[in-house]
Amino acid sequence: NMPRRIGYVTNYATHEWYQNVIKGMKARAAELGIAFEVRDANLDVNKEVSAAEDFMSQGVDVLIITPVNEGIVPLVRRAKEQGIPLVLEGSPVKRMTTMVATCDYDTGYLAGVEAGNYAMNHLGGMAKVMNVGLPLLSATVLRAHGFMDGLRTIVPNARLANDIDGGGNPDTALAASTAALARNADINIIYGINDSSAQGGLQAWKASGRSQKNLLVVGTGGEGLGFIHSMNTEPAYKIEAAMFPEKEGFTAIDTAVKLFNKQSVPLHIVSPSAAIVGADGWKKYYSVGENVRTIKWDAVNRLTPPANCMKTSAPF
Amino acid sequence: MPAEPSPIATQDGPALEVIGINKRFPGVVALEDVDLTLEPGKVHALMGENGAGKSTLIKILAGVYRKDSGAIRIGGMDADLRTPRDALRQGIKVVFQEIALISEFTVAENIYLERYPTDRLGSVDWSAIRKDAAALFERIGFDIDPAAKVGDLPVSQQQMVEIARALAHQAKIVVMDEPTSSLTPKEVELLFNVIKRLTGLGIAVLYVTHKLGEVFEIADTVTVLRDGCRISTKPIIEHTQDSLVQDMIGRHIENLFPHSRDMTGGATILSVEGLSTAKLTDINFEARAGEVLGFFGLMGAGRTELAKAIVGFDPIHTGRIVIDGKALLPHDTRTGVALGIGLLSEDRKTEGLMPELSVLHNASLAALRQFTIAGFVDEGRERGAVQQFIDKFRVKTPSLHQEIKYLSGGNQQKVLLARWLMRGLKVIVVDEPTRGIDVGAKSEIFALLDRLAGEGLAVVMMTSEMPELLGLSDRIAVMAGGRITTIINRNEATQEAILNAAIA
Amino acid sequence: MQRSPSLSATAGDMGAVAFCNALFRRNEMVLLLCLAMVIVFFSLASGSFFTIRNFANVFGQASLAMIAGIGVGVIVLAGEIDISIGSLAGAAGIPLVVIMNNGGSLELGIAGALALALTVGLVNGYLAAYLGINSLIVTLGSMFVIRGLIYLYTGQKAIPDEQSLESFYQIGNGRLLGTVPYSALTAFALLMGFMYLMRHRPFGRNIYAVGGNPEVARLAGFNVKGIKFICFVISAVLAGISGILLSSRLGSAVHVAGLGFEFQVVAAVVLGGVSLAGGVGSLFGVALGVLILSFLSNGFGMLDVPTEWQEVATGIIIITAVAFDEYKRQRK
Amino acid sequence: MREILQSANSTPTPHRLGANSPVVLIVLLALLCIAISIGSSRFYAIENITAILRQCALVLIIGSGMTLLLIAAEVDLSVGASMAFAGMIAMDVTNQTGSVWLGAAAGILFGGLVGLVNAIIVTRLKVKSLIATIAAMMILQGGVFLYSRQAIQNNNQLPAFTAISTGFFGPVPVPVLIAAIIFICTYIVLRHTLFGRYVYAVGSNPQAARLSGLNPERLKQILFIVTGLLAGLSGLILASLMNAGQPTAGRGFELTVIAAVILGGTSLNGGRGTLLGTLLGVLILQVINDGIIILGWDQELQLVVPGIVIVLAAYLDIVRRRAGAR
Numbered sequence A: 001n002m003p004r005r006i007g008y009v010t011n012y013a014t015h016e017w018y019q020n021v022i023k024g025m026k027a028r029a030a031e032l033g034i035a036f037e038v039r040d041a042n043l044d045v046n047k048e049v050s051a052a053e054d055f056m057s058q059g060v061d062v063l064i065i066t067p068v069n070e071g072i073v074p075l076v077r078r079a080k081e082q083g084i085p086l087v088l089e090g091s092p093v094k095r096m097t098t099m100v101a102t103c104d105y106d107t108g109y110l111a112g113v114e115a116g117n118y119a120m121n122h123l124g125g126m127a128k129v130m131n132v133g134l135p136l137l138s139a140t141v142l143r144a145h146g147f148m149d150g151l152r153t154i155v156p157n158a159r160l161a162n163d164i165d166g167g168g169n170p171d172t173a174l175a176a177s178t179a180a181l182a183r184n185a186d187i188n189i190i191y192g193i194n195d196s197s198a199q200g201g202l203q204a205w206k207a208s209g210r211s212q213k214n215l216l217v218v219g220t221g222g223e224g225l226g227f228i229h230s231m232n233t234e235p236a237y238k239i240e241a242a243m244f245p246e247k248e249g250f251t252a253i254d255t256a257v258k259l260f261n262k263q264s265v266p267l268h269i270v271s272p273s274a275a276i277v278g279a280d281g282w283k284k285y286y287s288v289g290e291n292v293r294t295i296k297w298d299a300v301n302r303l304t305p306p307a308n309c310m311k312t313s314a315p316f
Numbered sequence B: 001m002p003a004e005p006s007p008i009a010t011q012d013g014p015a016l017e018v019i020g021i022n023k024r025f026p027g028v029v030a031l032e033d034v035d036l037t038l039e040p041g042k043v044h045a046l047m048g049e050n051g052a053g054k055s056t057l058i059k060i061l062a063g064v065y066r067k068d069s070g071a072i073r074i075g076g077m078d079a080d081l082r083t084p085r086d087a088l089r090q091g092i093k094v095v096f097q098e099i100a101l102i103s104e105f106t107v108a109e110n111i112y113l114e115r116y117p118t119d120r121l122g123s124v125d126w127s128a129i130r131k132d133a134a135a136l137f138e139r140i141g142f143d144i145d146p147a148a149k150v151g152d153l154p155v156s157q158q159q160m161v162e163i164a165r166a167l168a169h170q171a172k173i174v175v176m177d178e179p180t181s182s183l184t185p186k187e188v189e190l191l192f193n194v195i196k197r198l199t200g201l202g203i204a205v206l207y208v209t210h211k212l213g214e215v216f217e218i219a220d221t222v223t224v225l226r227d228g229c230r231i232s233t234k235p236i237i238e239h240t241q242d243s244l245v246q247d248m249i250g251r252h253i254e255n256l257f258p259h260s261r262d263m264t265g266g267a268t269i270l271s272v273e274g275l276s277t278a279k280l281t282d283i284n285f286e287a288r289a290g291e292v293l294g295f296f297g298l299m300g301a302g303r304t305e306l307a308k309a310i311v312g313f314d315p316i317h318t319g320r321i322v323i324d325g326k327a328l329l330p331h332d333t334r335t336g337v338a339l340g341i342g343l344l345s346e347d348r349k350t351e352g353l354m355p356e357l358s359v360l361h362n363a364s365l366a367a368l369r370q371f372t373i374a375g376f377v378d379e380g381r382e383r384g385a386v387q388q389f390i391d392k393f394r395v396k397t398p399s400l401h402q403e404i405k406y407l408s409g410g411n412q413q414k415v416l417l418a419r420w421l422m423r424g425l426k427v428i429v430v431d432e433p434t435r436g437i438d439v440g441a442k443s444e445i446f447a448l449l450d451r452l453a454g455e456g457l458a459v460v461m462m463t464s465e466m467p468e469l470l471g472l473s474d475r476i477a478v479m480a481g482g483r484i485t486t487i488i489n490r491n492e493a494t495q496e497a498i499l500n501a502a503i504a
Numbered sequence C: 001m002q003r004s005p006s007l008s009a010t011a012g013d014m015g016a017v018a019f020c021n022a023l024f025r026r027n028e029m030v031l032l033l034c035l036a037m038v039i040v041f042f043s044l045a046s047g048s049f050f051t052i053r054n055f056a057n058v059f060g061q062a063s064l065a066m067i068a069g070i071g072v073g074v075i076v077l078a079g080e081i082d083i084s085i086g087s088l089a090g091a092a093g094i095p096l097v098v099i100m101n102n103g104g105s106l107e108l109g110i111a112g113a114l115a116l117a118l119t120v121g122l123v124n125g126y127l128a129a130y131l132g133i134n135s136l137i138v139t140l141g142s143m144f145v146i147r148g149l150i151y152l153y154t155g156q157k158a159i160p161d162e163q164s165l166e167s168f169y170q171i172g173n174g175r176l177l178g179t180v181p182y183s184a185l186t187a188f189a190l191l192m193g194f195m196y197l198m199r200h201r202p203f204g205r206n207i208y209a210v211g212g213n214p215e216v217a218r219l220a221g222f223n224v225k226g227i228k229f230i231c232f233v234i235s236a237v238l239a240g241i242s243g244i245l246l247s248s249r250l251g252s253a254v255h256v257a258g259l260g261f262e263f264q265v266v267a268a269v270v271l272g273g274v275s276l277a278g279g280v281g282s283l284f285g286v287a288l289g290v291l292i293l294s295f296l297s298n299g300f301g302m303l304d305v306p307t308e309w310q311e312v313a314t315g316i317i318i319i320t321a322v323a324f325d326e327y328k329r330q331r332k
Numbered sequence D: 001m002r003e004i005l006q007s008a009n010s011t012p013t014p015h016r017l018g019a020n021s022p023v024v025l026i027v028l029l030a031l032l033c034i035a036i037s038i039g040s041s042r043f044y045a046i047e048n049i050t051a052i053l054r055q056c057a058l059v060l061i062i063g064s065g066m067t068l069l070l071i072a073a074e075v076d077l078s079v080g081a082s083m084a085f086a087g088m089i090a091m092d093v094t095n096q097t098g099s100v101w102l103g104a105a106a107g108i109l110f111g112g113l114v115g116l117v118n119a120i121i122v123t124r125l126k127v128k129s130l131i132a133t134i135a136a137m138m139i140l141q142g143g144v145f146l147y148s149r150q151a152i153q154n155n156n157q158l159p160a161f162t163a164i165s166t167g168f169f170g171p172v173p174v175p176v177l178i179a180a181i182i183f184i185c186t187y188i189v190l191r192h193t194l195f196g197r198y199v200y201a202v203g204s205n206p207q208a209a210r211l212s213g214l215n216p217e218r219l220k221q222i223l224f225i226v227t228g229l230l231a232g233l234s235g236l237i238l239a240s241l242m243n244a245g246q247p248t249a250g251r252g253f254e255l256t257v258i259a260a261v262i263l264g265g266t267s268l269n270g271g272r273g274t275l276l277g278t279l280l281g282v283l284i285l286q287v288i289n290d291g292i293i294i295l296g297w298d299q300e301l302q303l304v305v306p307g308i309v310i311v312l313a314a315y316l317d318i319v320r321r322r323a324g325a326r
């Protein structure tokens, strides 16, 4: 029994991550013969609520939302009142039925472990980290915590030397990292809570005239082509904490169908993540053509996500 | 304020006394120990050169500026005029030199701006406003539609609205700063009737003007200021034109209208052929080197339109403007200026001044190219040249670097004239060149225009002042309804003939 | 453009043709026509557009910009501008939710939010009207400062409403008879009230006069600073009300709420024919401007137009509308 | 007696202090530097100073153009969006052609093109520049994603592309050198040339300027194009710094630039302003930004402190001008 129409309100359609989520959703919906529509909140939660309202009045059968933030709680209630099944993607809010998301902490943790190994082998066992972070979102804060905790399992005296707000976009990350490096350049690992942040941090490093020889850069997300390019060309960009947006989209559609059929689903459906290491690591999961990447479903499907995350931000 | 019109209960004694007022601006003493007494039911004229301090005194009475020291008494009581509101409450209504109306509002609404009639709920009572305004206009004989938007009215009618406003507000003291500078003779007559009506009600009128004729027509008493000091206060009957001028500028003016030139004129420099615009039809005339060509017309005849069209400021429909053999590109002031034609606009504020810039930069703007080497300004030469003009025209300014907005109107006008004269022109078009200018400066400007013509310029002068027209022009063109009705030589011109042509 | 009511009143006396002519020359008429065209277009293009439910949605969604737009309309008519409204709308939710979370009632929370808005209005007004600092600079400053303080206070997290008060949920999400959003009713009531104020109260006329020509208004004895000051307070309080409804709609005080709201509202106000120079325009026009933009965004969504095209289209519409306005004015 | 105090009349001072003097800003800047360096010794490290200057460079490049525009009573809010787009194009063309020169030229020219379109909308269609350029900003922000949804990477890893931003000319970073050259050029033009004088005149009273034989529309068009070109150049440098064309780069940059120009004392109403002020404004804002990080303060203060400083500086300017007018 398939729903006829699924509506998806995304957080930020112009971001590569969400484009790949949508790609995964579209592919799956097409496979199942479901009409699928997308609206973009463009980072504005009020707009997100409006778009969801419009979907509901248009009569979609299932609604999928990537919450911009917790401001959609009343919407969750309204969807329930109107009997429209609702799947969240990415981050949780109070009263939700279910959410499809990777574990942010675990993702960071996996990358942290790999970074620790790399530090032992190539950086003389030293780990002084600059976190190009985004305090704005609890998810991104968790990634950084996970990274440090994973790192410390291998390099116990690893130190967070610089913790900055890079705004999650490359130019702010660049500006903030530049100033932070001027304050304290005694670091050898740059961790970015997403790919743009990692790139911004790395560019600031390069702009200050340093060599990448004793540096490790770790990005997060595996959002689009950016990290593949960086891993190919930047000597220090060795590790990516990949989160496979296509897979997340795919799973979200499947979950929507389950909800529609009133099957029971867990509160958090974990989508897999993995630490990709080395310039060739990404080739395991992706192939790249002219400006597009294609996911290798076999490899990704082989990843088995844990049933529960090690740590979450959701207090409920 | 009383709600219904009634004659002011005239108590004995002066309506307003100004005692020993001082006011300084940076680098300028605008008023020094000035005394002034206004009697109810009398018109007191205030005269003086540009920059003498008249407007400053008025602004103090209006609560716009604060006096540095001195006292003001109204009806024998000390008055503290800190804001315009205080002044209005004390019954002082000022009609300013600059039109002070909200152009987006209707005439009627403007009249009741300060105090709207309201209904029981305190809402604006629009029908009362409309009716009262119509009744007011009827009473004083103004022919203005109370429902018209003020911004759509010609300047002269706006001025009339201003004056009607003073009447509507039951003022005890009405102050007028050069109210006739943009009125037609007929409107001036109307205004004088209104003033008589005001004095009949026991209202005291303070009247500022540069026009000697008017003073003798309506004033009871005249006070003359010079350089911020009171020079004299006399009943008008004790004055002659000469004595008044003597008081104002401290010297006699031998001949207001010098005429030193050979009137035959030289070669044609400017020729206008078949010019038509939205407001003008088929204008043809020539101006020759060495002559002053005067243009006369009633308000709205189209002189300003013509002036703006021939310098390339306004677009034209058809026609050719040729300067010294070269045709001007239509609607392009740059070729105009390059070919040597410039306009001194009648509207100083919106088409002349660069308020934030210094006297120096205002003066040198049009001629600046002459002081440049490869695009760079030679500031020494520039300053030297401007200084010459400032000295020659006796512009009152504390420094070349003073922002021009702080100068008095007449001094601003001189700076703007300097702007053109620094850049050797072939044709200068002056539109109401002496509007708001004192007799002394007037005679200087006349002499200057005369000399310029003598030096071979063609001077095209738009004016509403008959004496000015007759005194200075070699030939006179009269306009009516956007056409030139006649062009006559000065020695054939009579006032009557000109007026007839203007009404045609 | 805005004519004074006295003129439109006389229009009633004219013949029917002249009456229509008089109306059609008015900016509001053109806007109304645009709105009608937008509605007709989307109704034809999308089956689910022309429904009561969808219209109720749009009016509910428009109400936030409408309420803030009234305030910005007033302040722009007074010849000033307020771009701190987005930050303020975001900030207003904080005292509201925090008070409720600490056991306070909704009313107390609203009082807290309004008190915050009032304070901001007083500060903006004091700096701009009394100290004479350019209002764009003042409100640019307060836009930054308020947003920064929100981030500092919240640690860049949303503050959820923990009491889940039903009344709090209802003010922003509830609907009269299940159809008309209360927020739309609030917006409508405020619009009517302020339209009456601006057209028929001496104070409203004074605002027009002050915006039309402050120097003239001063000479006419107005307390120009005081009037502008009050306009800043009005604008801030309305932004606060908008923020209260927003936080109810979001069920929490969201730290990024209202980001970019000021651009949206100013665009609607300008589209509504209010001149940034002050003194020209009407609140009815503002309301139409808000509705046009809201219907456009709703309709574009229905047609699945991507966000980037929406942005491009909105930009072009604004330029076209303003250029057309200018063209009309010049032809006259 | 009341003869006007004509002292200044006879003693011409070439550059009159007073009306436009930047004393307040210089003092403010000095105080900031002292305060921050007390808090952190790293502030004066060469590396930090270089970093500050490099950040300043981007703002100053556009700020130079924006100052002229504001003096001429116009404004351009599309510069941030234009930067991002120009960076994308520069990177794309570099990738396509393999030539950094062509890429750079394409990016800069694109900025100029945006300036030209703004100029036409403002001078021909008579749309107020505040509105016109907000709309242009929306169109560019949407349009950049229509051009490419992904960031455009430096595919060929041309080092020359990154050298635009990270290279050094002696001890001076290349962007700082570029900014310095642009600043000095615009300074000389504004202060000492005919064109500069015309900018003030047009900003102060465009009608009067036209009557004096100037062409205000043409002049404004030039200024819009120059500002556009400079935005393109900044976009190029930013793309080089990030080694990629990022569609979201430069968001909000217009406010930073305008804040700096306003802080420098340039009037929003035209006719008044100096480039020296802009330079100081840029320095102050970047020193604040840097100081907050150097001192390890909450980065949220990067919004709060500049907000207060802008209002404060505007207020001090008013106070000083009033005092000067007494």
Ligand SMILES: Nc1ncnc2c1ncn2[C@@H]1O[C@H](COP(=O)(O)OP(=O)(O)OP(=O)(O)O)[C@@H](O)[C@H]1O
Pocket: B025, B026, B028, B029, B030, B048, B049, B050, B051, B052, B053, B054, B055, B056, B057, B396, B406, B407, B408, B409, B410, B411, B436, B438
């Ligand atoms: N706000 C001001 N700041 C500085 N100086 C001023 C200011 N207002 C007037 N002045 C100066 O004060 C003097 C008196 O000016 P005022 O305007 O009163 O002259 P006026 O008699 O009205 O002249 P006019 O006949 O030209 O109108 C002039 O020297 C003028 O430059």
Ligand SMILES: Nc1ncnc2c1ncn2[C@@H]1O[C@H](COP(=O)(O)OP(=O)(O)OP(=O)(O)O)[C@@H](O)[C@H]1O
Pocket: B151, B152, B153, B154, B155, B156, B279, B297, B298, B299, B300, B301, B302, B303, B304, B305, B306, B346, B464
């Ligand atoms: N900017 C303006 N605003 C309102 N009315 C104007 C404006 N400019 C001109 N007018 C009016 O338009 C009419 C025709 O103007 P024009 O200037 O061509 O006539 P004119 O013969 O020069 O009369 P004036 O002595 O008023 O300059 C006049 O009544 C004039 O007052």
Ligand SMILES: [Mg+2]
Pocket: B054, B055, B056, B097, B408, B409
């Ligand atoms: Mg005067």
Ligand SMILES: [Mg+2]
Pocket: B303, B304, B305, B346, B431, B432, B462
């Ligand atoms: Mg005229």
